[in-house]
Amino acid sequence: MKPTAPVLEVVDRPGCQPLRAGWLLLVLVATPLAGAQSDEPVHFASEIRPILSDQCFECHGPDRAARQAGLRFDLPEGLFAPAESDHVPITPGQPELSELLQRVISDDPDLRMPPPETGAPLKPDQVDRLRRWIQQGANWQQHWSWQPPVRPQLPDVADADWPLGAMDCFVLARLDREQHDPAPVAVQETLLRRVTFDLTGLPPALDELDTFLEDRSPNAYEKQLDRLLASPRLGEHMAWTWLDAARYADTNGYQGDLTRTMWPWRQWVIEAFNANLPFDRFTTEQLAGDLLENPTIDQQIASGFHRNVPLNGEGGRIPEESRVEYVVDRVETTATVWMGLTSSCARCHDHKYDSLSQEEYYRLFAYFNQIDETGSVDSGRMAHPILKVPVRDKVHELRLVERRLADRKATFAAASTDRQPPDRQAWEDQLLDDGQTPPVWSPWQYLGPIQADSVGHGHNKRYGPEETGDASRVYGDTVWQTQDWPDDSIITMPLPPSCVGYAYRQVHVTNPATVELTLGADNGIRLWLNGAPLLNQLTQAGADTEQEKVTLELEPGTHHLLMKITNRTGSGGFYFQSTHGGLPPDIAPILKTAGDQRTPVEQQRLTELYRKSLPEFRDQAQQIRRLEGRRLRLENEAYVKTMVMRRRAEPRETYLLVRGRYDQPDKSEKLLPQVPSALSALPQGAPADRRGLARWLVTADHPLTARVAVNRYWQSLFGIGLVATSEDFGSQGAPPSHPDLLDWLATEYIHLEWDRKALLRKIVTSQTYRQSSRATAEAFRRDPQNRLLGRGPRFRLSAQMLRDQALAFSGLLAERIGGPSVKPYQPVGIWSEFSFGKIRYTPDGGQDLYRRTLYTFWRRSTGPTNVFDNSDRQVCSVRPRRTNTPLQALVLLNDPTYVEAARLLARRILNMADQTSERHLATAFRIATSRWPSQDEQNVLEGCLERARKHFQDQPVAAELLLDVGQARRNPHVDNVELAAYTSVMNVLLNMDETITRE
Template sequence: MAKQTLFPGLGWLPNVLLAALTGLCSVSLVNPLAGAADIDFAKDIQMVLARRCYACHGPDLQEGSIRFDDRTSLIAEADSGLPPLTPGKASQSELIRRITTEDESERMPPEGKPLTETEVAALAAWIDSGAEYKLHWAFQPISRPPVPEVSTPAWSRQPLDNFILSKIEQAGLAPVAEASAQSLVRRTYIDITGLPPTPEQVAAWSHDWSDQKYTQLVDQLLADPAFGERWARNWLDVVRFAETNSYERDGIKPNAWKYRDYVIRAMNSDKPYDRFVREQLAGDELDEVTPDSLTATGYYRLGIWDDEPADPLQAKFDGYDDLVATTSQGFLGLTLNCARCHDHKIDPLLQKDYYSMVAFMRDVTEYAERGDLTTNNQIDINADVGEQYDVLESRKRTMEQETRKIEQAAIQKMTATEQRATEGAGRRQVLKERMQQFVDAETWDTYQSLKQEVREIGKQLQNLPPRETVLGLAVLNAHPEQTFVQLRGSPHAPGDPVDLTFPKLIGGGAPQIPEPPADAKSAGRRRVLADWIASDDNWMTARVIVNRIWLHYFGRGIVRSPNNFGLMGDPPTHPELLDFLATELIRNNWQLKNIHRMILQSSTYRLRTQPTDELEAQDPGNDLFCHQNLRRLSAEQIRDSVLTVTGQLNAVRFGESMYPELSAEVLASQSQPGKGWGQSSAAEQSRRSIYVHVKRSLPVPMLSAFDFPETDISCEARFLTTQPGQALSMLNSDWMQQQAEYFLKRVEAEVGNDLRQQAKRCLELALSKPAQEIDVAELLDLVARLKTQYELDDHAARHAMCLVTLNLNEFFYLD
């Protein structure tokens, strides 16, 4: 790769752009080297048919009586009088003629670019081999595959390595060498905890490097509480976590931060994933309801909410659509939300499947009502204490209403001047001085008694134990109405009633759900749904979550579309490995750290990031995992790494979110500038990025610049962009200027005022490894040039040196 540098030894920010551009290689739909025997129906044929043919010849529309998702239709006579294809005879198949003809009036597809030569060749080879259809890989039950035999078994440290190596060997290739101990220690620290190691930690771990020592490192980091903070953020992306409601007012969701803390604790405690699923979907309906499980139901309250919808009924079902989309994509890897208005155009998902999922959730009430923003969504952890508060607060409100009636009656008898005075801050003083003159003795005594009772209630409230509430399903509709298919997705056009059933493509079935008793708090349906999703027999759930874990260790999943395992998603590059990991998860009580440990201890994870020339030519997309992918740090990892290196990181965990300081220009982007954005102390602002308040209408620029996700919908995988705002944030923002100053103070405190030692220490801290002399020389030259050519004073030049060090490519990327 051509390397543009400001400092040859160090590398400079434009390399970020080059590294990103090299990752933008296009992925062909089929393997151009594949012969007839190598054709994979799901990857090479079904994907082409789904993307290029289903729009006119699929589940929703069958022009010419041709349906490409049904083999019977393809070998039967169409309206033209000819069958679209003749198995075993591609040259005689009408399909091949129509996709290769030069006559534009006949060529298919009629719009867009013609099929590529590779796609045509794959279709012809498939037809010649018999044109057999196979059930889409994701719609088949999990079966535990045997571990493949490989010619170099010594390379494998984990069974998963055999699945990787066998494909590499089949391609006639070989994996690259293992990363250096220093690189691997830094990679492992940041991947597991999200924080960089100190150079001293790297030196200690890499000394006398061995498999045993690496295993100790992995075990220590997986037990570090920072692990939960790093990996919880990945889950928060999936469930579209935010702490406000969106729309113009973008009101706060009280206690949303407790759901975030629940996820962090779940990750650190290695809560079994099936339990994690059940708690979020039905934490209030489990056999053992706990504060954790109630907090987990905050999952249902994280979405956007319009407090003044133009069409309330439409808004209500839009809320259900959000739940169906997030649940089906997040837990099952299916885009069931695409079947809201009609049967799914690509996957075998029916509109009634969509509304059946809605029916399972119909006891979920709307987030709130315009005049009551908390009753539906704030759960009392101690119900008895909560009831005491409710009783006393209700009595207090009644007494206050009675006192106000008496006051208003008296005010009406006062002079106009006095009446106007009671409309503002002077109300209490006017009532104190004048009210008794405008009421009779009996009314005055009643008024005084009411005020005394209000004071007594206030004292009783103060004497109660603290009231602890969490965001979740506080009020439910235990007897929901019948759910209907909605014609074209409109709640104003109900169609046929739907039963509670599971999608046929994942086993189907109609569970028996008893009618809830009259005094039930919920309908009991979500428990059934949660048990089905979290079942060992559900072949989607385990696959989806192990793929998400793999994604965050390699930069892409075994399935590149983590929220879509359907026909329009990307097929797995290693389907047997995916099933092996899924069965491992289930066999080990659904505990995710076992999968983390297996991946981290594998030879595949430990590979270098630099491919050989042969690998770049033969496997440019690294589909075979012949080398580790070069990965840029996430927005949170960048911010947290800066804080760590400058010595400012505040490691306090849990609790209410903090508010980084935002400029007046950023605050002005709101309809009411600054509304809802609090002020946190400098110490609070130095906490990890997972504790930053997530306000939908006011994203933090530093995080947004580095691809913090959209929070209105589930985020399956973050974009990794390279754009000017990143350089501007890292070089020019007030926050980075401040951090550079802290960095300079740190190195001064550690090594004194010697410039060479300061430059060396800057590099050691930022890159977590010993400084190279050529890099030290580049920084010294920078300081000299800034002083001589740009007339910066010594302090400013050293400050710039620290800032530049925090902008090096090696700081941003995992090698």
């Protein structure tokens, strides 16, 4: 049930009132600048509590075990009541009688606090603030983030015409206090580029830019927002940060780092964002989707949020120790993602800074302690509970194939059955003779080796040849090679440990025939005939004779046999022997029976056999066989297994773990699920399980959830949250730069019934968001981090946005949404280095090379974009890191992704008809930056092009080498020198500061 939202005032226009002249004079006189006046009010929450938290809470805070002298300064009774020594730490209005202040300023090292050996004395301005706070009455306030957000009144501002909405009033009021003017509105090109990146993660296309610039209507910007908010690219972009928070990866982590299948959960996240699933449901389905009444498959998939935890499949592990670690991870991830709390230290002792005791930690632990898991990993890859999930596009394709197959079979069955041989006896005699003709086998073709994570993984994974068995196709850098392997002997293949190899050959028969195969393999073997699976065996034995026997019933024509061998250790190999069994076993007896003595069934069997030998019927039969093979293949592909949550049938008891150790439970008290007492109470009737926890998190009076959520949206749009420490809203975290704005956003989000897109729309239509990011040197000096929000945000694009925009500029970006992870270009040897050569990276081909970075295969031990500060997905991460290093520039200039994108962008530009080189360069500049170049910039580009032309005219081999980068085909109709020259210039454009920066 959705929590009841409080009655809140909805303000579309701010209604801010201009300050009267007298009030303005008072504001100007009282405005705090660099030095504060002694009579200014000191605020406990923002000025005193941080001092106590940094300097005092470690010894005099919430942690009972570490508390000294019985003093607790995080509660008012600890600050204002007499201590065991009868001294009063704080006496309001009387600094000289306040023992805490006297200890801070004492010259006696035995009395001074903090103790001199800590090396962390209070600074003079901190001492001054503490003294003034006591003089002013020592007003105490609970930590701001532990109080439920209350809808604030809109402040008065000096310029009532500037705000476009309530948010702007709070921003402008702060700017007024700081005597700081807001920046002007950004130009249209910059604004569209900014909001397109922020909502979709991609740059605007030229036609989108032109449409916006040509639209003179007053709501032109709002029209673009409607388009962007409805774009499926929004879900992909927003999913990235949620995947970071959920520690999503395609492997388990730890030493083996084996592959898992969690992409169905990722697809659910994308679809949830695109469908604008309200945040309360988004929360409930991920934390407790499996516990809902009659949960759908999608809701069960959603519960996989907490199955993204790394799994330990190492030998010698203790399953219960691993299981406890998984539960701990879920507690700490939930606390960080939904509440912005650091909880890890409460695993071993009471939190030193926030009101979270060790007992309360393990009561939260109890919510996640009932999962039906053991700490073991099944077959080295995934751990139960596991759900079989339909893959929608594959299921749809399977249904189409089944319909086509049924139609073909019906057509074949309805075909004329009165076709008889002109001379039946001669045909039957010939059939007997031909039945002795052995099949004709083509030479073997070999494809491999292909690196696998493990034998089981390699044996089951489809690497490509299974799709067609076509020996003319190329799979990455691996190609088919003809082999002269003899039959009836054990073949040693060039197949290292943990690798897969494919062997392919054709067999041709002139009449229906039976062929017996005798096979053996080291260690796994799979066999397909015309795409239909015939054998699937994984053993511990090496290749030997007589291991497996398979019978092939062949119709007249050419058939395709594909064999897949998976090797565990040593050198892989196989054994192959074929025996011609002659005619199908039921045919020879019929032929030896006199015609007038045959039954109608036997006569019909011969008629069918004759019909199948005719070319037109043979083609139909071949089509049916192909469809049968495709159907069988799709039946395998139409379903995948993914990890989900599921409650144990037998409840598991929860105890406090002494020092956090799995094997030291304190069994003196059984702990039931419960939420921290310092936060809001559980809703009435909430069940004592994950459903109740989820309901509690999204209640209207929860002090943290809405604040944390809106702060992260703000962070994604402005580069930094209103609370800079988006992972920590506790005592050690940063205070909000605009407390009232944060609370207004939080209460507004609840009032909007957790409508994410509606909230985003409010933020990006604000005047605050629309400001130019350009500012004076003085403005940058006064506010280098833009904490006052006096200008538009400007920051470097993230790793995934850099790659995605390069693909978009070049026209390479694949449009497909969802599905399994893919493997684009990656430097050679990275996987081999961490795995001691056991795992090799093989890039995908075709469109999979050019899908959005969101879908890139993520290995925990070496993520795909580590150079650009991305999360390693080992633990929950909610605050992005941004750096600018020479190594990043090196990647952007030389990585195949960007070099190929530059070449395709050059080809795109050169394909534009009736344009001069000057226009080509200007258009390319506009594609990269969303604006036309200045004359100086145009001159630089033309100079770059001329120098590049001369360089490649003098060194044509260098042009060839440059144009050979990447798998995308070259245009044979474009001169190599010209294309290489333009490619070099496009490479420059892709690396300009303006191109890789969102401003």
